[in-house]
Amino acid sequence: MGGFASQIVFKKSLKFPGKLGVVPAKIHRTFDGKIKTVTVSMNCAGKYYASLLFDDGLPDIEIKSEGKAVGIDVGLTHFAVTSDGSKFDNPKHLKKREKNLKRKQQKLSRKQKGSNRRYKARRIVARVHEKIANCRSYFQHKLSRKLVNENQVIVVENLAVKNMVKNHCLAKSISDCGWSEFTRQLRYKAERDGKIYLEIGRFFPSSKTCHVCLNQVGSLPLDVRSWTCSSCGTKHDRDVNAAINIRDEGIRLLALGTSATANGRDVSPRVGRKSSVSKAVPVEIGSPIPL
Numbered sequence: 001m002g003g004f005a006s007q008i009v010f011k012k013s014l015k016f017p018g019k020l021g022v023v024p025a026k027i028h029r030t031f032d033g034k035i036k037t038v039t040v041s042m043n044c045a046g047k048y049y050a051s052l053l054f055d056d057g058l059p060d061i062e063i064k065s066e067g068k069a070v071g072i073d074v075g076l077t078h079f080a081v082t083s084d085g086s087k088f089d090n091p092k093h094l095k096k097r098e099k100n101l102k103r104k105q106q107k108l109s110r111k112q113k114g115s116n117r118r119y120k121a122r123r124i125v126a127r128v129h130e131k132i133a134n135c136r137s138y139f140q141h142k143l144s145r146k147l148v149n150e151n152q153v154i155v156v157e158n159l160a161v162k163n164m165v166k167n168h169c170l171a172k173s174i175s176d177c178g179w180s181e182f183t184r185q186l187r188y189k190a191e192r193d194g195k196i197y198l199e200i201g202r203f204f205p206s207s208k209t210c211h212v213c214l215n216q217v218g219s220l221p222l223d224v225r226s227w228t229c230s231s232c233g234t235k236h237d238r239d240v241n242a243a244i245n246i247r248d249e250g251i252r253l254l255a256l257g258t259s260a261t262a263n264g265r266d267v268s269p270r271v272g273r274k275s276s277v278s279k280a281v282p283v284e285i286g287s288p289i290p291l
């Protein structure tokens with residue numbers, strides 16, 4: 001639902017143009033500026049939400065690439081692993097709620113079709129779904145905010161590519177934990193703050209490459225959590241090594257695509273080192289650099 005005539009009234013309701021008029025609402029925060037559009041949606045649990053788009057009249061944000069860069073990998077045993085060596089897990093109570101959901105769904109399936117009990121059970125299932133979604137959303141917003149606050153350049157692997165590269169089971173677990181929603185949050189938060197969000201959009205053996213000497217191992221079964229590079233002897237945590245490679249590849253693309261360089265404390269030497277790699281790896285013209 002759109003309309004320039006929509007407005008917030010006394011911080012407690014929303015005024016729509018036409019018949020709808022003033023509707024009581026919970027306003028979570030206030031803004032200065034003009035409402036451009038209002039989108040109203042209802043979820044399966046029967047709750048209504050209004051999403052407000054404001055024009056704040058402020059000039060567009062200038063994008064800078066100086067500062068710390070971080071690479072983020074989807075871990076097999078963790079939700080996300082960063083090139084700094086941090087590992088983030090889905091909150092534990094999420095699992096508990098998912099079990100609860102399964103039970104409620106089984107209850108629903110036993111109810112007779114078209115019955116009032118079935119209708120009620122369906123609403124209950126929807127409410128549990130909503131709780132799980134909220135819980136996951138809260139966790140992802142908190143984490144994406146933290147990562148964007150702490151870094152100037154955020155590099156992730158493109159999910160489509162990732163699913164193509166990895167096996168089916170992993171593809172399922174990635175989609176289950178909402179990786180695409182998480183990267184969406186990283187992207188818009190980075191853009192809003194004038195930071196750089198980068199997706200590595202081509203086949204890139206991030207797990208199998210030693211980030212120190214760039215030696216590649218032939219195979220690395222999914223259950224191998226850590227490995228030692230046969231060339232330089234560095235012991236790697238599988239996921240952290242992958243995240244570091246993702247970060248370095250992002251910095252390399254950034255250095256190629258624009259004149260900008262990442263001058264973060266631990267970033268600039270890698271730009272130099274990586275430029276030698278571009279000789280060994282064919283440079284893909286038109287790698288997506290969303291600037």
Ligand SMILES: [Zn+2]
Pocket residue numbers: 210211212213214215229230231232233234
């Ligand atoms: Zn090595």
